Amino acid sequence: MQRVDSGPRSPAGPWDILAQLPRRNLAKLPTPLLPMHQLGQELGGLALWFKRDDLISFGLGGNKVRGLELLLADALGQGADTLVTGAGPQSNHIRATAAAAAHCGLNCVAVMWGQAPESTEGNYRLTRLLGAELLFTGDPDRASVDRGILSVCQELRGQGRRPYPIPRGGACALGTLGHVLAAKELYEQCSQADFMPEAVVLATGSGGTQAGWLLGARLLGAPWRVEGFTVSRPAEAAKAEVARLATEAAALLDLDWRFEPEAVVVHDGFIGEGYGIPSPEAMAAIQRVCRAEGVLLDPTYTGKAMAGLLDTQQRGRRPYRRVVFLHTGGEPAFFAGDGEWVNLNSTVSRWKRTSDDRDGPLSSA
Structure with a gap:
């Protein structure tokens, strides 16, 4: 992105600069922030809400x-x-x-x-x-x-x-700013709902999403911790990339802020065999969320991040009381491959009509 020097101007704050950047409206925003009551109860009474960026329907694009x-x-x-x-x-x-x-x-x-x-x-x-x-x-x-x-x-x-x-x-500085706006959107929704999370949990791939949320949280003075579960590279490499993108995005807002990798929270214990390869933990997490809430996660990103969140809560390691999980989308991944990774574990029966009443209800064979 190139800036044009139009001569002296009044000092503008970062939010003013961000608001003045050209945007091509593609998404219907804000996306919903919805409570996941059943899943939260299964996790010991966790106040769990999903930020539903998967409902950005343009091109099935998600966040x-x-x-x-x-x-x-x-x-x-x-x-x-x-x-x-x-x-x-x-x-x-x-x-x-x-x-x-x-x-x-x-x-x-x-x-x-x-x-x-x-x-x-x-x-x-x-x-x-x-x-x-x-x-x-x-x-x-x-x-x-x-x-x-x-x-x-x-x-x-x-x-x-x-x-x-x-x-x-x-994953670039300008694209990262789109996720800064998402953080602001969530902050406003949480304020209206009288619910402020301790953590925002998300999947980390190329790094732009987490970088934007990290920068946004700092701009807002938000109390939440931005916690990423990497789905591709090792944690140290992911931290470095997130820090770089957040620093470069801050510079576009005329902020002389430097984000250090050590301050970025990324875990790499749920990558499985590699990027794009469904893992048993992700499969279990997807099935659990689907059957508890009727919400579909994907095997490449959100399924692995949810596996990490479930493990954190169930093992009692840094358990949270209030969490927002960022659902970034990605459902088309369900329609790739042969689907053998999906453990359906459901009852399938053949039905037939009873001999007494041909027009009556169906019964299991």
């Missing part, structure tokens, strides 16, 4: 849309004709970016690590449906995506086009 509202406005302001981003084939961010591009009449190029999947499922299917051009690096290293984004942008400029690069997962 990724928050950052895209700022990035898209910046791209349009610079006269871009193509959004270039990247991640894996089942990326929520790529799918949301492709939807945003289509909405504004822009092209979208998505750089993905590895090889093209043999089957078209989940987010990969939706991204193709939305018309994005897909390029695969052939390298399983996720860093190959970063190099690919730069290379594609250089090639497009050589063709006279105007690409706008968006880092993997939308």
